Amino acid sequence: xxxxxxxxxxxxxxxxxxRFKGLLVSSLVQPALWLAFFGIAMSSNFDMIGSQVPPVxxxxxxxxxxxxxAGVISMTTLFTSLFGGMSLLFxxxxxxxxxxxxxxxxxxxxxxxxxxSGITKSIIQASIILAFGLLLGVEFFAGYTPVQVVVAVAGIxxxxxxxxxxxxxxxxxxxxxxxxxxxxxxxxxxxxMPIFFASNALYPAxxxxxxxxxxxxxxxxxxxxxxxxxxxxxxxxxxxxQTFTYTAGDLALSFGVLCAFAAVTFLFALRQIRRAxxx
Amino acid sequence: xxxxxxxVDGLSHRFDELVAVDGVSFSxxxxxxxxxxxxxxxxxxxxxxxxxTLLPMQDGEVVIAGRDLRTDPLGVREAIGxxxxxxxxxxxxxxxxxxxxxxxxxxxxxxxxxxxTDELVALVELEAKRDTLIKHLSGGMKRRxxxxxxxxxxxxxxxxxxxxxxxxxxxxxxxxEYLRQVNREGTTIFLTTHYMDEADQLSNRIAIIDYGRIVxxxxxxxxxxxxxxDLVYLETAENGRARAVLGAMPFVGRIRDKDGGFLVMVxxxxxxxxxxxxxxxxxxxxxxxxxxxxxxxxxxVFIHHTxxxxxxxxxxxxxxxxxxAGRR
Numbered sequence: 329x330x331x332x333x334x335x336x337x338x339x340x341x342x343x344x345x346x347r348f349k350g351l352l353v354s355s356l357v358q359p360a361l362w363l364a365f366f367g368i369a370m371s372s373n374f375d376m377i378g379s380q381v382p383p384v385x386x387x388x389x390x391x392x393x394x395x396x397x398a399g400v401i402s403m404t405t406l407f408t409s410l411f412g413g414m415s416l417l418f419x420x421x422x423x424x425x426x427x428x429x430x431x432x433x434x435x436x437x438x439x440x441x442x443x444x445s446g447i448t449k450s451i452i453q454a455s456i457i458l459a460f461g462l463l464l465g466v467e468f469f470a471g472y473t474p475v476q477v478v479v480a481v482a483g484i485x486x487x488x489x490x491x492x493x494x495x496x497x498x499x500x501x502x503x504x505x506x507x508x509x510x511x512x513x514x515x516x517x518x519x520x521m522p523i524f525f526a527s528n529a530l531y532p533a534x535x536x537x538x539x540x541x542x543x544x545x546x547x548x549x550x551x552x553x554x555x556x557x558x559x560x561x562x563x564x565x566x567x568x569x570q571t572f573t574y575t576a577g578d579l580a581l582s583f584g585v586l587c588a589f590a591a592v593t594f595l596f597a598l599r600q601i602r603r604a605x606x607x
Numbered sequence: 608x609x610x611x612x613x614x615v616d617g618l619s620h621r622f623d624e625l626v627a628v629d630g631v632s633f634s635x636x637x638x639x640x641x642x643x644x645x646x647x648x649x650x651x652x653x654x655x656x657x658x659x660t661l662l663p664m665q666d667g668e669v670v671i672a673g674r675d676l677r678t679d680p681l682g683v684r685e686a687i688g689x690x691x692x693x694x695x696x697x698x699x700x701x702x703x704x705x706x707x708x709x710x711x712x713x714x715x716x717x718x719x720x721x722x723x724t725d726e727l728v729a730l731v732e733l734e735a736k737r738d739t740l741i742k743h744l745s746g747g748m749k750r751r752x753x754x755x756x757x758x759x760x761x762x763x764x765x766x767x768x769x770x771x772x773x774x775x776x777x778x779x780x781x782x783x784e785y786l787r788q789v790n791r792e793g794t795t796i797f798l799t800t801h802y803m804d805e806a807d808q809l810s811n812r813i814a815i816i817d818y819g820r821i822v823x824x825x826x827x828x829x830x831x832x833x834x835x836x837d838l839v840y841l842e843t844a845e846n847g848r849a850r851a852v853l854g855a856m857p858f859v860g861r862i863r864d865k866d867g868g869f870l871v872m873v874x875x876x877x878x879x880x881x882x883x884x885x886x887x888x889x890x891x892x893x894x895x896x897x898x899x900x901x902x903x904x905x906x907x908v909f910i911h912h913t914x915x916x917x918x919x920x921x922x923x924x925x926x927x928x929x930x931x932a933g934r935r
Contacts, residue, residue, distance in 0.1 A: 340700070430689055605661070
């Protein structure tokens with residue numbers, strides 16, 4: 329059974345997270361750089377194209393930087409979580425995993441403790457990108473009351489948490505069966521490409537060919553982005569010459585998809601870690 | 608036996624086609640130091656990995672501290688301490704954090720974790736290193752920390768898989784001291800080793816394992832005495848005829864080739880029977896060119912039971928270290 333010893337796993341993960349200052353800083357600076365360089369460069373182009381389409385009256389209009397900021401938050405969470413399981417692989421080869429596996433407790437503690445530390449890291453990163461984005465002029469929470477801002481941030485962090493869990497579990501499940509970090513790196517790179525580009529993170533998915541559209545529709549990243557945009561920009565807005573509308577139903581569906589994804593990957597990770605032989 | 612701490616019956620383990628452990632049975636009593644002695648690849652680590660639940664049970668029955676390994680592996684884990692063969696530490700944690708982490712994983716209350724940590728860092732003389740990161744510790748210190756960690760929960764049995772592998776001779780000797788002290792305080796110890804002297808010096812009982820089977824078991828002196836009282840090494844001008852002459856004598860046990868001569872196991876006191884042996888050879892006209900006599904060692908016991916030498920890598924590496932030092 330799961331018990332509070334998942335917090336022991338969590339405590340040790342966080343100990344390492346704050347101890348490696350270089351990793352900590354680079355993991356926080358890298359998404360900020362994405363936003364600063366890619367975001368600003370692309371928005372100067374996209375906003376030019378968008379401005380040729382006459383805006384639909386009555387629907388708030390946002391710039392490309394605002395549109396893609398949700399994508400950058402999602403992408404950062406994706407990368408951090410996918411590589412988050414790598415610590416299990418290092419632990420298996422050079423660290424404490426043998427000790428953890430020999431302890432008299434449920435394997436679920438290991439999976440959930442790792443998941444919890446993944447959530448913490450992702451929420452810290454997301455907060456920093458959010459703050460940095462607002463500094464750069466991202467028009468999130470435009471016209472919100474303070475209470476609405478609090479609700480919106482809580483909603484965003486809820487999506488970040490569930491989304492991070494799904495990918496940290498997937499990453500843990502893969503890491504525990506891998507032998508080398510190089511192999512793991514290869515698989516992760518292979519996974520991130522389609523997940524990242526077959527989504528609505530950087531551009532709208534409406535104009536994709538049908539196959540890609542179908543892929544985007546089941547892609548957790550798409551649902552993550554929907555959640556963030558709903559809370560940060562609003563249920564209805566226009567950007568890059570297109571109108572986006574997310575109903576409460578869309579929001580619930582997206583959250584449901586992410587929860588289901590996390591549940592499935594949790595069971596996958598638990599199964600893989602129960603089968604793993606670390607001697 | 609009522610005070611039996613480990614009982615193993617017919618334990619077998621295979622990896623695909625390879626039979627690593629083949630019907631091993633033994634038992635260990637409370638307070639004993641019990642060693643598994645054998646060459647690399649004999650199946651020692653597989654046995655210890657099954658007993659410590661790192662590998663699943665396949666065939667056989669195992670009861671440790673009154674808990675059945677098959678039905679209650681978590682119970683077994685609670686009752687044992689483990690020092691793994693390979694260093695199992697996080698380089699970026701401190702000595703104190705490592706023990707704290709272990710105590711929490713095993714569900715020790717906070718007060719007890721603190722108290723045990725204080726006691727154990729004192730036992731293994733790491734008080735001054737409590738807040739030092741593990742990457743700054745020497746190999747011997749890491750091993751000591753791992754022993755301390757294994758004792759954190761006051762286990763009924765402490766399992767050690769090759770506890771002194773890769774350590775220099777002085778550090779090994781100190782490690783033995785710690786283990787003797789731990790044992791004096793009541794912890795049963797099960798260890799695997801391929802060092803003859805380690806098994807001989809440290810254990811109450813030894814099981815010699817080769818190709819997955821136990822080939823001999825007993826107290827160190829029993830195992831050595833079973834080979835006879837003394838071993839006489841002889842070199843003669845006609846080894847074949849000499850062996851025939853000696854083989855007919857009543858106190859002569861097995862004879863086997865060694866280097867340029869042969870080794871005779873005698874069942875009586877060698878000091879008394881050696882003159883008679885030499886007389887018999889002279890009467891038969893065999894010229895003796897070399898002679899030596901010694902008590903049987905664990906090495907001889909191993910060769911006797913397996914028919915081949917177990918290279919004592921400890922002595923070898925010590926010799927290599929000396930020769931390197933000499934060259935400098």
